[in-house]
Amino acid sequence: MALTPSTMTSLGRPCAPFTLRDVTSGHTVRRSDFAGRPLLVMFICNHCPYVVHVQGALGPLAADLTAKGLAVVGICSNDVRTHPSDGPLPMAQTAKVQGWSFPYLHDEDQSVARAFNAACTPDFFLFDAAHELAYRGQLDGSRPGNGIPVTGEDIRAAVEAILAGRAPSAKQLPSMGCNIKWRAHAHD
Numbered sequence: 001m002a003l004t005p006s007t008m009t010s011l012g013r014p015c016a017p018f019t020l021r022d023v024t025s026g027h028t029v030r031r032s033d034f035a036g037r038p039l040l041v042m043f044i045c046n047h048c049p050y051v052v053h054v055q056g057a058l059g060p061l062a063a064d065l066t067a068k069g070l071a072v073v074g075i076c077s078n079d080v081r082t083h084p085s086d087g088p089l090p091m092a093q094t095a096k097v098q099g100w101s102f103p104y105l106h107d108e109d110q111s112v113a114r115a116f117n118a119a120c121t122p123d124f125f126l127f128d129a130a131h132e133l134a135y136r137g138q139l140d141g142s143r144p145g146n147g148i149p150v151t152g153e154d155i156r157a158a159v160e161a162i163l164a165g166r167a168p169s170a171k172q173l174p175s176m177g178c179n180i181k182w183r184a185h186a187h188d
Contacts, residue, residue, distance in 0.1 A: 003176055003177070004119055004176070004177060004178065005119065005120065005175070006120060006136060006138070007117045008174050009117040009133070011134065013132070014132055015125075015127045016112065017115075019031075020075065020105035023088040023092040024103065024104055025103070035131075036129055037069060037071045038069070038070045038071065038159070039070070039072075039127045040070055042072070042074045042122055042124055043074075043075050043076075043116070043120070043122065044058070044074045044104075045077075045078050045083070046085050046094045047083060049178070050120075050144060051121050054139055055094070056098065056150070057139075057150045058074070058102075061152045062101065062102040063101055065159055070163075072102040073103045073105055074102055074105065075112060075118075076091055076104065076107065077107035077110045077118065077180050078121070079181045079183045086181070088106050091106060110182060119179065119180060120176065120179055121178050122139060123177070124155060126159065126168070134161075135154075135168045135172055136172060137174050138175040139175065143176060154172075157169065
């Protein structure tokens with residue numbers, strides 16, 4: 001397992017448009033569905049030990065943030081040919097077991113991950129109400145085996161700043177995790 005950091009793409013860039021299917025409801029979800037609301041986009045998957053480490057915290061965190069007016073989506077972009085456990089049916093099962101109420105979207109052609117410049121799972125992108133990137137990086141300092149509790153403190157601090165009309169701290173640390181499992185041939 002190769003440890004891969006976030007790309008830490010430029011702040012201020014607009015949220016890439018997306019139209020993806022929610023594996024839990026079957027509904028199509030679009031970026032435009034969240035116009036005028038801050039949006040947290042989480043690139044996650046089912047099998048990565050770094051996601052498994054935080055997955056129990058994602059549901060409560062998303063519920064708390066949604067109650068504060070934020071929109072939250074999870075996106076899985078891994079190649080299901082090499083990682084079938086990251087396909088739509090296992091994704092739906094994980095969401096059910098974890099009690100996730102946020103849409104869990106399947107990026108089958110990986111175009112959304114590429115548009116976001118996502119690199120790893122988990123990888124977090126927080127956009128303000130104008131859908132400009134305000135935070136990217138880690139959920140918090142917890143990693144498998146480091147003994148630091150999963151709190152979501154980095155994301156929470158960034159969200160609090162946005163909701164208060166301020167820019168999040170410029171000190172943003174990359175998320176670390178498994179690389180996104182890219183298709184061998186992007187145009188298959």
